[in-house]
Amino acid sequence: MAEASASKMSESAKNRYADAPRNADWTIDQKWESYTAQEHDRWNRLFARQAKLLPGRACNAFLEAKVTLELSRDGIPDFADLSERLSKLTGWRVVAVAGLIPDDAFFDHLANRRFPAGAFIRPESELEYLQEPDVFHDVFGHVPLLADPVYARFLEAYGKGGQRALERGQLHNLARLYWYTVEFGLMMTPKGLRIFGAGILSSPAETIFSLEDSSPNRVAFDLERIMRTKYIISDFQQTYFVIDSFEQLLNECYQDFGALYERLRLLPDFEAHELAAEDRVLAKGDFHYFNARGRAA
Template sequence: MAEETHVLDRPPPGAAADWTVPQDWERFTPEEHATWDTLFARQAKLLPGRASNAWLRGLDVLHLDRPGIPRYEELNERLMKLTGWQVIAVPGLVPDDVFFDHMANRRFVAGNFIRRPDQLDYLEEPDVFHDVFGHVPMLADPVFGDYLAAYGRGGQRALGLDALKYLGRLYWYTVEFGLIAEPEGMRIYGSGIVSSYAESRFALDDPSPNRIAFDIARVMRTEYRIDDFQQNYFVIPSFDELLRQTVETDFAPLYEMLKEQPDIPVAAIEPEDVVLTQGTQDYARGRAA
């Protein structure tokens, strides 16, 4: 009997051993560039006053407002000078060890395709718009860049500690769906929010979700949903504090403690939570009806 293989067991045809592929920018069609421009224009109009100052600065200094899908060689020239990060193209999802190795070495993997025009509002697998428009502006911030590199090193360690579930939740509730308290008010920095027209409004304006002060152990116990708006958002006080908690935490004993505790369900509030806004949960109840 032939040995069964999994799609992530080896790089697909055309990919290097580290799963990277050439961006091959010339292959993107005019329609695909137009899709990027449509998505960009919609989000760029919505996000001032909603996105964090760091994200907005990154969008500006990286010149992402130029028409069409960005060329990585041009983007990386600016990004490397700022924080030492670079964007690399991959064919899709990559194995965990590959993902963490790239991140630990300041290489951000980005999907090498863009959604169809009829998928503007939701796409299950991250595409180039989610990865570049959503994530890359934050890579221009030195502190957040250090956080992501530290996260990559932590992921390499977590592989041997049977703890990816917990570390994945930290990524989800910071890098993908994080909020930050700025002097002007609560703002978005997570890519899953800034790249979504609907969730960019929901995360800050809707009365349904809870918005809870960030605590690393609390976040790592909390379940999340991948196919709908979040019902818990965690709010950091600053990127400096996020980085401090990450580099000063000894994750090995924390993982062991978490394994002895029950997971916290989506939308739950714990007695020790610092709740900044308690949600009505109307949206969650309506979806369940």
């Protein structure tokens, strides 16, 4: 009992929205005016660091939308103001949540063009890495690409497909698609590899690692292959999947996954570091980083 109480206190200390009243859809009041000067300054420093790193590394759609949505305004964005700008472009809005929410609520928001973003900002002690997504990861990393009409349609379709995956007991397969695209996806462009995954875009270390390190595999996008591939939560990715365009992502994923789910039930999973015989390998990793940490096979 004492341990649970201490854990609750720790969560509240890190996330001041942890005990905020929740609506039926798990949204909360952002209460933008309640952010402190220190919290706004933390956002500004995180923003400035990534804004310096990403030109020439992030995909153009992200860089352009960051400007269009005026994310460089001083301090943590007011979700209501940000939603007004975003909704005029693609009909999406940003809604505040205290943290991670149940899967069915998450899918319902996406299916209705609402992106649930954590309202709290990471503490100073976790500036470099935070396992639970905060406002910087969710808004800086995810929201700009919602201004792209094709990407916006893909994420809406993903939300609509979520309930079926839940009903079939195959959410783990669909979650892998989200992980290897929305969170950690790369795109091949005429000027080379570029980042579009929010987990990379919001991380200075993984921004460099994903594009420039020889350690990970980089493999061309294949829907079935991705849905069979496990992933790492608490470290850099051992394999990155590379799309050609958001049009490719939408076209290959805008389908009934029923037959695919049936095949997946009969097929073994791939470990995060594994390459398959049919992979179109763009770069085979040497795994020096993971071997040094005892993480690779």
